Amino acid sequence: PLSIETFNYASYHNLDEIYDFMDLLAAEKPSLVSKIQIGRSYEGRPINILKFSTGGVKRPAIWIDTGIHSREWVTQASGIVFAKKLLDGYGKDASVTSILDHFDIFLEIVTNPDGFAFTHSKNRMWRKTRSINSGSSCVGVDPNRNWDAGFGVAGSSGNPCSETYRGPRANSEPEVKAIVDFVKSHGNIKAFVSIHSYSQLLLYPFGYTSKKAADAQELDALAKKAVDALSSLHGTQYKYGSIITTIYQASGGTIDWTYEQGIKYSYTFELRDTGRYGFMLPASQIIPTAEETWLALKVIMEHTRDHPY
């Protein structure tokens, strides 16, 4: 029988296996882990997140999501490893224990379930959601252009056939709306990390405007610290900076919205690699990628813990 110990963390998994894994995790340590459904995808799949909590009510919280772009398989696979590290770490790893003694952690491993299922069934290269665009034969919206932050300005497309199609309106995608509603109803999230691949970058707001974030200096210093920690494990080199200065103008993006909601520590990772395999990163690189990223995540979580606001 499948168990937390026999689960193969060094392999890619399909949607059912990941959802089964989430149930295993919640069953393994119900005092620490619970599964919450925050909505339903366009095609009706449950949108599930894991909550790691050691008690308290409406405690300050940290949010991590992976897989918003469905073809970026190393991100969902890394999310599974992060979940295991949180489960194992509490009570053993001083840093994880201290963070969980003060914060709840929410982890959404499959942020775009319809798209992810489609990469396993029909098209491995699928990136967007699977919503039907009226008046077009092209399907799907880019869920990282659909947020209400600079929505519709330069940095996204109005063409439903484009991979960066912003959608008919902000939050049109149930996968995005579910997170928006959760963040607003929770109201006490202090750090928000959305994980993509590839390019090996650590990015902070803004993407839709060249206006500097009010906390840009602190975010930049923290990004450097996180990237140094990441590189210390396998020497993987990352660049860091604001989205618009480091890569390009991108509007309607997740962390621009979370930052404008007041979540200061808003970051996006672009995991391995820099362009040998791209989205087809071999499964042999799942564990090393997740391990190095975990070091950077811990730096961000520790900083959040030590700098209440």
Next chain:
Amino acid sequence: TENFVGHQVLRISAADEAQVDKVKDLEELEDLQLDFWRAPVHPELPIDVRVPFASLQGVKVYLESHDIDYSIMIEDLQELVDEEQLHMSRRHFM
């Protein structure tokens, strides 16, 4: 199921803004079915694009005729997809 036999992923290195714009012109041609893994933005950043087999010849001629440097990042995408599927199915029987 989408088949990627013969699809290649090219890494394009634009020398200047003008060459970036030339690549952006390609992006507009929907018939080519290009899938930009890394969008054409500015010369410092590499451009990665998945090119279906049917468009490969035309795209390469276009790049070469504009002296735009490129290399082949992935020779045949379907091979990697097959490898990945094999690894996953093998894992099922471990």
